[in-house]
Amino acid sequence: MAWSASSARFAVCTAERVVLLYDEQGERRDKFSTKPADAKYGRKSYVVKGMAFSPDSTKLAIGQTDNVVYVYRIGEECLVLTLAHAAVRLANTKNNKSSTIYGTDSYVVSLTSNVSGRGILSGHADGTIVRFFFDDEGSGESQGKLAVHPCPPYALAWASSSIVAAGCDKKIVAYGKEGSVIQTFDYSRDSSEKEFTTAATSPSGQSIVLGSYDRLRVLNWSPRRSAWEEGKPKEIAHLYTITALAWKRDGSRICAGTLCGGVEQFDCCLRKTIYKNKFEMTYVGPSQVIVKNLSTGTRVVLKSQYGYEIDEVKILGKDRYLVAHTSDTLLLGDVSSNKLSEVAWQGSGGNEKFFFDNENVCMIFNAGELTLVEYGSNDILGSVRTEFVNPHLVSVRINERQQRGVDESKRLAYLIDIKTIATVDLVGGYNTGTISHDSKIDWLELNETGHKLLFRDKKMRVRQPPQAMWQDGVCGER
Numbered sequence: 001m002a003w004s005a006s007s008a009r010f011a012v013c014t015a016e017r018v019v020l021l022y023d024e025q026g027e028r029r030d031k032f033s034t035k036p037a038d039a040k041y042g043r044k045s046y047v048v049k050g051m052a053f054s055p056d057s058t059k060l061a062i063g064q065t066d067n068v069v070y071v072y073r074i075g076e077e078c079l080v081l082t083l084a085h086a087a088v089r090l091a092n093t094k095n096n097k098s099s100t101i102y103g104t105d106s107y108v109v110s111l112t113s114n115v116s117g118r119g120i121l122s123g124h125a126d127g128t129i130v131r132f133f134f135d136d137e138g139s140g141e142s143q144g145k146l147a148v149h150p151c152p153p154y155a156l157a158w159a160s161s162s163i164v165a166a167g168c169d170k171k172i173v174a175y176g177k178e179g180s181v182i183q184t185f186d187y188s189r190d191s192s193e194k195e196f197t198t199a200a201t202s203p204s205g206q207s208i209v210l211g212s213y214d215r216l217r218v219l220n221w222s223p224r225r226s227a228w229e230e231g232k233p234k235e236i237a238h239l240y241t242i243t244a245l246a247w248k249r250d251g252s253r254i255c256a257g258t259l260c261g262g263v264e265q266f267d268c269c270l271r272k273t274i275y276k277n278k279f280e281m282t283y284v285g286p287s288q289v290i291v292k293n294l295s296t297g298t299r300v301v302l303k304s305q306y307g308y309e310i311d312e313v314k315i316l317g318k319d320r321y322l323v324a325h326t327s328d329t330l331l332l333g334d335v336s337s338n339k340l341s342e343v344a345w346q347g348s349g350g351n352e353k354f355f356f357d358n359e360n361v362c363m364i365f366n367a368g369e370l371t372l373v374e375y376g377s378n379d380i381l382g383s384v385r386t387e388f389v390n391p392h393l394v395s396v397r398i399n400e401r402q403q404r405g406v407d408e409s410k411r412l413a414y415l416i417d418i419k420t421i422a423t424v425d426l427v428g429g430y431n432t433g434t435i436s437h438d439s440k441i442d443w444l445e446l447n448e449t450g451h452k453l454l455f456r457d458k459k460m461r462v463r464q465p466p467q468a469m470w471q472d473g474v475c476g477e478r
Contacts, residue, residue, distance in 0.1 A: 001246040001257050004057035009074070010246070010255065011060055012263055013048045019062070021074070024248070026265055037068040055117070059093065069098075088122050088132070101132055110156040115205040121146070121163060123153035129165060129175070139177075147179035155196040160205030160307050161221050162228075166196035172210060172219070174228055183228055185219075200245035200254065202268070204285040206307060209254055211242030216256060216266075223286070223309065234266070250301050251284035281313055289313050291322060291335070300335055305342055305378070317356030325350070332362050332373055339376035355391045360398040365389040370414060372426070374398060381410065382426045388415040392443050396426075397450040411450025415441060421455060 002011045010022040013034070021030040036045050046066035053060055060072045071093050088108065091098040110123035118135040127149040131141070146163070150173075153165035162182060166172040170193050174183040187193040194213035201208050206221045208228075218231035244257035247268075256264045270283040274294075282290040287304040291313065300322065304310055308326035315335070316323055322333035322340075330345035341362075355363040361381060364371040370389075372381040388394075395413045403409060410426035421435040421444060439457035446453055456462050 001244045001255055001263065002051040002053055002060070003246050003248045003255075004053040005055050005249050006057040007249045007252075009053070009057060010248075011051055011053070012255075012257065013051060013062070015047075015261060017043065017046070017048055019048075019051075019060070019072075024253075032072070034062055034064070034070065037064070037066040041066070050111075054093075061091070061093075088120070088130075102130065104128060104130060109152045109154050112156050112158050112199075112201070114158045115160055115201070115203065119158070121156055121158050123149070123156040123165065125152045127151060127153065129153060129156070129163065129179075141177055147175050147181075149173065155199035155210050157199040157201040157208045157210075158205075159201050159208055159221060161226070164199065164208050164210075164219065164228075166199065166210055168195040170195060172196065172217070174219075185228075185230060194241070197241055197243060198245050200247045202247055202285055203249055203251045204288045204303060204307070206285050206287060207268075209245060209247075211245055211256060213241050214239045216242065223307065236264070239264070250290055250299070251288050252282055252290055275313075275315060276319070278319060279315055283310075286310065287326075289324070291315070293335070298335070300333060300338055300340070302331055302333055302340065304329060304331065316354060321354075321356050321362065323354060330364075330373075332375065334359070334375045337375065341373050341375055342378050343373055343380050353389060355394075357391045358396050358398075360400075361396050363391060363394060363396070370394065372396060372412065374410075382412060382424060382429065384412070384414060384422070384424065386414050386416065388418070393441070395444055395446040395453075397446045397448060401448040403449055409450055411446055413444055413446050413453055415444075421453070423453070 008024055012020045017034045019032055019034060020028055022028050034048060036043060046064045048062055048064055050063040051060060058074060060074055061069055063069045069091055088101045089098045090101050104124055106124035106126040106128055108122050109125055111120060113120050116137065118137060119133040122130045128145060129147045129149060130144065131146045132143055149165045151167040151169045153167050155166040157164045163175045164172060170187045172185040173181060176182045196210050196212050199208060199210045208219045210217045214236055216234040219228045220231055222229050239258055241259040242256050243259050245254060247254045252268060254266050254268050268284055273281045275281055278294055280292040280294055284290060286309040287307050289302045289310055290299055291302060292299045302313060302322055302324060304326050306329060308329055311325045313322060313324040320335050322335060324331040329342050331342050333340040352364050352366040360374060362373045368385060368387055369383055370386050371383045374381045393415050397411045399409055408427050412424040412426055413421055416422050418440045419437050423432045425432050437457060439459055441455050441457055444455035454462060454464050
């Protein structure tokens, strides 16, 4: 089974080698038959052992026991696959060629990726667990043989904080980032428990589900304890052996396939709330919330990329902008454009004032400081000291008009005091000028390019600095 990255498609392959395609509501939309590597051997000469969607959700790769991987167009250009021996190979869908990533001396029994998809783990029949990175993302973690599990790790999962393996000895073992054992859950004395056959990690990397016989076991990561906590198992009589698990990419559902051909779909959430009778908020994990517009059905997945627990989510600015705090970060989002940001932010007791007058940037006033966050960026665009919190006394222009020879244009104008305007180039991070006036200023605005400024004083006089003097950062009346 496999969920697409867009969460809109769910693929199931039956024992008859037929692929069924469902929508996210569980309604069947299409089906197609797979084919053998060579037609002369017949349709019953193979079985399907694995499936995976491409990152753009437009292709489906199917691995078969007759040593072939077919890619169906229904992305990055590469897929990772294992063959029924000791090698892990990389398949390039552009040139239809494959190459060996690494080889071992033992049969591959399981394969999984980390949360970002930039690293893989393979489990082998002799218990060996091997790690490989396409990009270690600066973690500095080692590659190669990571650990030796006591039995073949058919159930293998790579979470944000550790690696979890289980198999026929009825024990679940959590390994640290360099292979040391950090936790063990032993069910060998439980006569009702059978061998663990498969495992899946939530998209947030903070929960793991393991399948066995008539039972799903759940582990949840506790950031405060830095340990796995066992949740209440889901027991279903006559479900029999669970042979496959697939977690929806937004974290809201998990599907379990069984030996008898059934597919069970489960809702996964900590809690659900209705906000202003307009939005449904589904907390699928401590660090991930799905915000759904009840009238349009559109959804936004708000997630802490650092795994921090998300506090209450608010929807402000005419029901368009998301605001949420964690212990160390601030999350912002534009629902209409689906641009999300997470920036470092120390707790301020919720005393910030947010202004959403600009569609490109959120203005945050707190304790005499103005902070700008561009939607879609995880870095603070700029910060300045000012006591003037009226948005009419601040003007920000972010790439609003294409300029010849200029890649990025990001400018800010604000009041230092009631009679003085400062301008800042946010790309370079430096002041471009200071403009003094003889009367109190009550309104200002930059033009689209950020190269011209209008402002008005209390006497209702509109001023524009002369172009030559403005470029030098000096103002005169005109």
